[in-house]
Amino acid sequence: MKVWVISGDGGIDGLQMIERDVPKPGPGEILVRLKANSINYRDLATIKNAGARGIKGQRIPNSDGAGIVEEVGPGVTAFAAGDRVVGTFFQNWLSGSIHDGVMPSALGGPIDGLLCEYALLKEWGALHVPAHLSFEEAATLPCAGLTAWHCLIDGGKARAGQTALLLGTGGVSIFAQQIANASGIRTILTSSSDEKLARAQSLGADVLINYRNHPNWEEKVMEATDGQGVDLVVEVGGAGTLEKSVASARVGGRISLVGVLTGGQMDPTSIMRKSITLQGIYVGPRDMFERMNAALVQNKIHPVIDASVEFKDAKEAYRMMEKAGHFGKIVVTI
Known part of the structure; x- marks a missing residue:
């Protein structure tokens, strides 16, 4: 599979597309074939300041992605192959207040993110995509969408x-x-x-x-x-x-x-x-994500996407974010 990786402190120009083996899901994991990512300012800041953020070696960027379940690992019951899913920003934050154990589970920072063709997610680190949303729309929800909901409603x-x-x-x-x-x-x-x-x-x-x-x-x-x-x-x-x-x-x-x-x-x-x-406010837990999705479904809300770029042109998405001329979200299609 093809993946984009942060490699050193080269910023956007230092991003590299490389080949890796498609991973195999272990117990409690799902293998997702990614169809879309969305870009957050946090992703840009991570790429531009990788060393300062403690990132060593190669790291896949981006916290937000949606796709199709390709395979499930042993013990998984919440999803099946073919399900449309969106990842959660924090893989270890299911409910309640944020705590120290949550922070190391942030995608695209402490652990590999989703700017790749396939990725492993925890069973409880994903949600079903609301039926009225496309993959591109669903990919905008984990960080910006949930943060906005937390800011206004829960928090x-x-x-x-x-x-x-x-x-x-x-x-x-x-x-x-x-x-x-x-x-x-x-x-x-x-x-x-x-x-x-x-x-x-x-x-x-x-x-x-x-x-x-x-x-x-x-x-x-x-x-x-x-x-x-x-x-x-x-x-x-x-x-x-x-x-x-x-x-x-x-x-x-x-x-x-x-x-x-x-x-x-x-x-x-x-x-x-x-x-x-x-x-x-730092995003939110999985159960809050579920409540937000229910509201999006009830009100038929479609996220606003300003621009879309192809996977091979992912660097351009970060340059758009850097220029700060966008309205709503920038997405990468895979």
Whole structure:
């Protein structure tokens, strides 16, 4: 089989396509013939900073993939050959709160990922693909989709009638927009592109702010909420935008922090004064994934795919991610 591997610190240009034997599933494992991957910023960051992330030797990138079960190992009862499946980001996180044992099981980081023609997954490290979704759509769910759901619903505890602030139009933010729209949650969405804002409006975004035209966009957020601030922020920027997110949140509000896309520092005093809950979100467990999928099925939500590239051109997908011009998700077809 063909696989892409990170080899040293060569970044995107250092990715190599090599040949490996197709693995054999052991007890409690399934062999999946991959049909699609999706790209996350985390995948790009891993490729560009492999050494700093502790990756030695060759490592297959990408946490998110979907495909067809080719063979099941001894003892497997949840799947059969021919089933359409999607992997879970963490192979060892079934339910409950995250813990130390979860972290080493992240695909495409501590262990090999899914940018390959065949891969082994744990029986409980996969889920059936919702019937209304394609392989490409299903491949967008494990990281960006579940992170957005966790930020808003399980972790964010947002309810119908509340207001959420969504930053940008990347995979997490656009998933959050779709989930919020289906859940009766009002949204305020920011972008530097009027074209992207128009596309977000077509997905149900209620208030649109071009942060290039309005650098102090937190003031626009307060105007849109009659000076009260939002109930929840899905914060994908990091330290560079966190101060503005705090200023945008209501007293007693919540910020779900998922990204480190921008640098900077901030004084935590404003978080304390407004009694804001700041919660780090790192994807989510398998049972949460199941709940999200049920909501996607009920509301017939289709993930937004901006671009698709072929397996042999996988490097181009990372270059697209690096340029940050996408709306929604970038996928690789296999």
